[in-house]
Amino acid sequence: GDSVTQMEGPVTLSEEAFLTINCTYTATGYPSLFWYVQYPGEGLQLLLKATKADDKGSNKGFEATYRKETTSFHLEKGSVQVSDSAVYFCALTLDGGSQGNLIFGKGTKLSVKP
């Protein structure tokens, strides 16, 4: 079935380090891909999205490129800050899927130390 696989966490980095969180997907159709971030005690916030192959989503220094050939949507940031500490969820919706039903990965917890 359709699914999203994220790298296991937690990920612990020092401030200004480079971040990569791997995300791969399995989908029967042509998915749209999303990264959501959840800060402690809050709901999910849309971080970025890409709706077709080779699209690059970007926001707040984060980037992810929709790679159809490798079915991946890895999240990257060149220099993380303490304020980036949160749980990051990769997710997809399927073209023609019911009302854009989100399929989530399990989430990756990021901790950034000063």
Next chain:
Amino acid sequence: DTEVTQTPKHLVMGMTNKKSLKCEQHMGHRAMYWYKQKAKKPPELMFVYSYEKLSINESVPSRFSPECPNSSLLNLHLHALQPEDSALYLCASSQGGGSNQPQHFGDGTRLSIL
């Protein structure tokens, strides 16, 4: 600040109580969602309303009863809940229709069942 507002932020109730969770959005979105999120897990879809009609019920027990009074409001009525129903309940909305429309989440109601 989130554009999807959920009340209350916290709720403690006994197993015999009846309570309601409320969600409001003023973005003109036509699809609204309820999710349940347990600790360290991704959100799980419960219900989807599209154009004020219930379109998806993910086999949720009848002790959870959704209601969509109008296009801006979504309620979740709770009755005779069990301790395992303790979780963060998230509301989301999207423009509806296409799968490439991202969902916007509220900050959730943290529910504890005694």
